[in-house]
Amino acid sequence: MKKIYLIFLFSFALCAEDFISEFEYGQMLYQSPRGVSCVPCHGETGEGRDIVSYTEDNGTVVMIKGPDIRSSTLTQINDSVKKGNSIMPRYFFTDKEIKTIHAYLEKVNLEETE
Ligand code: HEC
Numbered sequence: 196m197k198k199i200y201l202i203f204l205f206s207f208a209l210c211a212e213d214f215i216s217e218f219e220y221g222q223m224l225y226q227s228p229r230g231v232s233c234v235p236c237h238g239e240t241g242e243g244r245d246i247v248s249y250t251e252d253n254g255t256v257v258m259i260k261g262p263d264i265r266s267s268t269l270t271q272i273n274d275s276v277k278k279g280n281s282i283m284p285r286y287f288f289t290d291k292e293i294k295t296i297h298a299y300l301e302k303v304n305l306e307e308t309e
Pocket residue numbers: 224225228231232233234235236237246260261262263264267271272273275276280281282283284286296
């Protein structure tokens with residue numbers, strides 16, 4: 196009986212590790228994809244960030260903003276990342292890496308709203 200319990204615990208630990216490392220891999224990809232991270236433009240968890248702004252007498256004027264990508268779909272992320280745009284660089288990720296980034300954004304934002 197003891198043995199069975201141990202095997203059960205062991206396989207559970209294996210699954211848990213798999214799950215955590217995929218999340219961490221997504222986080223790593225999102226935070227430092229080969230030098231140009233998504234974070235300075237889209238924020239730590241995809242909430243968006245002001246990239247260029249200046250202060251006037253009547254407040255801050257935001258000229259360029261990285262949009263909120265917390266609810267971007269896999270297709271949207273795939274298209275943006277592969278094509279880039281006038282501000283955002285193009286990235287060369289595999290489909291699996293893009294999926295992992297998407298999964299990271301979904302998971303990290305699910306946790307925040309809980
Ligand atoms: C240098 C700044 C910059 C970096 C770095 C950057 N982006 Fe962007 N991204 C932008 C800007 C600006 C836009 C909006 C462009 C537009 O609307 O024309 C955008 C658009 C997007 C969009 C489409 C959002 C929408 O609603 O239209 C997605 C998805 C996206 N980026 C994902 C990413 C991911 C994932 C990374 C990292 C691998 C990343 N971006 C890195 C600046 C950046």
